[in-house]
Amino acid sequence: MYEHLLTLSKEGKYIFHLITFEQSEYYLSPYERDAIKQELQEKGIYWNPQIFHTGKYLLLKKLYDFLSAFLLIMYLKFFKKASIIFAYANVAAAQCAIFSKILNLKFIVHTYEPHSAFMLDLGHWNEGSLNYRVLKTLEDYASKRADVIFTGTKYMVEFLQRKKIKARIFRAPTSVDEFKFIFLPDARNKLRKKYNLEGRKVVVYLGKFGGLYYDVEIIRFFRVLRNIDPSFFFLIVTRDNKFLIQSWIVQEQISGDSYIIVSSQNYMQTRELLSLADIGLNAIPPTPSQKFRSPFKIAEYLLCGLPYITCRGVSEDDKYAEDFNVGVVVDDFSEIEIEKQVPAIQKLLGEGQDLRIRCREVGLRYRAKSNIDKLFSEVFDGIS
Numbered sequence: 001m002y003e004h005l006l007t008l009s010k011e012g013k014y015i016f017h018l019i020t021f022e023q024s025e026y027y028l029s030p031y032e033r034d035a036i037k038q039e040l041q042e043k044g045i046y047w048n049p050q051i052f053h054t055g056k057y058l059l060l061k062k063l064y065d066f067l068s069a070f071l072l073i074m075y076l077k078f079f080k081k082a083s084i085i086f087a088y089a090n091v092a093a094a095q096c097a098i099f100s101k102i103l104n105l106k107f108i109v110h111t112y113e114p115h116s117a118f119m120l121d122l123g124h125w126n127e128g129s130l131n132y133r134v135l136k137t138l139e140d141y142a143s144k145r146a147d148v149i150f151t152g153t154k155y156m157v158e159f160l161q162r163k164k165i166k167a168r169i170f171r172a173p174t175s176v177d178e179f180k181f182i183f184l185p186d187a188r189n190k191l192r193k194k195y196n197l198e199g200r201k202v203v204v205y206l207g208k209f210g211g212l213y214y215d216v217e218i219i220r221f222f223r224v225l226r227n228i229d230p231s232f233f234f235l236i237v238t239r240d241n242k243f244l245i246q247s248w249i250v251q252e253q254i255s256g257d258s259y260i261i262v263s264s265q266n267y268m269q270t271r272e273l274l275s276l277a278d279i280g281l282n283a284i285p286p287t288p289s290q291k292f293r294s295p296f297k298i299a300e301y302l303l304c305g306l307p308y309i310t311c312r313g314v315s316e317d318d319k320y321a322e323d324f325n326v327g328v329v330v331d332d333f334s335e336i337e338i339e340k341q342v343p344a345i346q347k348l349l350g351e352g353q354d355l356r357i358r359c360r361e362v363g364l365r366y367r368a369k370s371n372i373d374k375l376f377s378e379v380f381d382g383i384s
Helices: 002-010 030-041 058-079 089-103 115-121 130-145 154-162 185-194 216-228 242-251 267-276 288-292 296-303 317-323 335-349 353-366 369-383
Strands: 016-022 045-051 084-088 106-110 148-151 168-171 201-206 232-237 259-262 279-281 308-311 327-330
Touching (some): 002 369, 016 058, 089 106, 089 115, 106 130, 148 369, 185 267, 201 216, 232 267, 267 296, 279 335
Parallel strands (some): 201 232, 232 259
């Protein structure tokens, strides 16, 4: 989101007041926070960080967050002449729909996805729970209230059109900067020597475990893959609990020379690690609502020249994998299904450099940031 705001602010026509809710595990010192504020301000972006509340009494805490955000936005409306409210994803959109109504602001939603349905499908909430009913109601209201909706897949575009939503609706898959996410052959050679990976086929998993993603099933996936072909190596790039992940690895009896767990602090480290790999793993369970998702990691994989493995029914990624031969589609992460698809994975990786070039080309068409920047510029020019 920041990258898109930065591009828009560079045009000199817009000033953004950025409101974020900061989690305690990513604490910044006052010095660090002030330095970031100064850097952003020089780029036409004024940062207003708030405290993120979670845990027990969640609804009460979210009500507090809601009221604090409302007061801030009201101040920006009347004292800073804000005219548009731009929400990132549905949880923010659910609140901003109300703010836009009360304060008479134009309302744009980026990455409209049914978060309530995600939580329901994965069993984290049930239809009778207050969390589900509140968020579902607000999500529906947001779609009706919005002036413009950007959403990640054609499936959500069609869904909103069937509901006769009046907003202008654009398909805008989550994307990354194609000039930052590139294949780095020198980094690949350096890291493969560092980790002694000559002749190994490296599977990379980038991101979180659990929640909206598989958890121990990710490790089991690799164990089945490696049992069939011992040349496979698993690269896990995550900020999640390494000790928990290692306990799953021990449970699955995977040897220590078959994997590494690392974290990445920025896109420069991420693209080096992706350049090391041969294929990326997308670990989203294929529940019905996942066709509305648009996971970032697919953009990062493709633009770094990586094919990917994904479940059928997740985003449009399964369709692109099969139509353009840039990935392997599995029905789920069951052992039987993984075993069935190993030959297809081996065959795809046998293509070598041609595969990397094809993935990059597909990524440029499907998930390049510049495509979305053009949409944003057109919309903001028309609505402001």
